[in-house]
Amino acid sequence: SQKIEQNSEALNIQEGKTATLTCNYTNYSPAYLQWYRQDPGRGPVFLLLIRENEKEKRKERLKVTFDTTLKQSLFHITASQPADSATYLCAPSGGYNKLIFGAGTRLAVHP
Amino acid sequence: DTEVTQTPKHLVMGMTNKKSLKCEQHMGHRAMYWYKQKAKKPPELMFVYSYEKLSINESVPSRFSPECPNSSLLNLHLHALQPEDSALYLCASSPPGRARNYEQYFGPGTRLTVT
Numbered sequence A: 001s002q003k004i005e006q007n008s009e010a011l012n013i014q015e016g017k018t019a020t021l022t023c024n025y026t027n028y029s030p031a032y033l034q035w036y037r038q039d040p041g042r043g044p045v046f047l048l049l050i051r052e053n054e055k056e057k058r059k060e061r062l063k064v065t066f067d068t069t070l071k072q073s074l075f076h077i078t079a080s081q082p083a084d085s086a087t088y089l090c091a092p093s094g095g096y097n098k099l100i101f102g103a104g105t106r107l108a109v110h111p
Numbered sequence B: 001d002t003e004v005t006q007t008p009k010h011l012v013m014g015m016t017n018k019k020s021l022k023c024e025q026h027m028g029h030r031a032m033y034w035y036k037q038k039a040k041k042p043p044e045l046m047f048v049y050s051y052e053k054l055s056i057n058e059s060v061p062s063r064f065s066p067e068c069p070n071s072s073l074l075n076l077h078l079h080a081l082q083p084e085d086s087a088l089y090l091c092a093s094s095p096p097g098r099a100r101n102y103e104q105y106f107g108p109g110t111r112l113t114v115t
Helices: none
Strands: A003-006 A011-014 A019-026 A032-038 A045-051 A056-059 A062-067 A072-077 A086-095 A105-110 B004-007 B010-013 B018-025 B031-037 B044-050 B053-057 B064-070 B073-079 B087-094 B110-114
Touching: A003 A086, A011 A019, A019 A086, A019 A105, A032 A062, A032 A072, A045 A056, A045 A062, A072 A086, B004 B087, B010 B018, B018 B031, B018 B087, B031 B064, B031 B073, B044 B064, B044 B073, B053 B064, B073 B087
Parallel strands: A011 A105, B010 B110
Antiparallel strands: A003 A019, A019 A072, A032 A045, A032 A086, A056 A062, A062 A072, A086 A105, B004 B018, B018 B073, B031 B044, B031 B087, B044 B053, B064 B073, B087 B110
16 A cells, blocks of 8 residues: 655754754655645645656745655755744645645755 | 634544534635654555545544545534544645646644543
8 A cells, every 4th residue: 555654753954064864755746745734623735746747846945856766855944943843745746636644744944 | 714713723522422523624725635643653544535535544543534525615524533543633735737746735734642
């Protein structure tokens, strides 16, 4: 069955550093992969979408890579700020109009 | 208007009650979704409506009954729920198009407690 793995432990980093979050998937080949941010008690917020024929996508301080050979996506936040502290969800597409969410990685950025 | 609204924010219901959750968007999106999220877990897809027709039902128990009265509204009717159904229920919508996947816009959720 389709499986998505994200770092289950929280990632603690210092303000100003680059945060790198990992998403690995197995047993399928998604055509798209999306990243979302979720704050406690709130709905996820879309950040970036990358297609299988794209290696890298950037938006302001965010960068995502998609390696279909390794079946892995990396999500980077450069010059991190305490306001970036949240849970980040990886969501490879699971079919038409269907996303499968990973368990998420909790990021804590310390001043 | 770029938001998805959900009502109520909180709902407490007994196992014999009937209640409904409501979701609304005015972004012209033609795909709408219901997700269930338990604490410290990712959102789990329940239903997808595409152009007001049910296109995906992820084997959800019949005590959950979705309805899409028009392109802006999505309801989830609840009946005879169990305590384990307590969770955050999220609604989402996404734009129409020929591509297989677009980003999804989520509402703030309804926190449901079944007693």
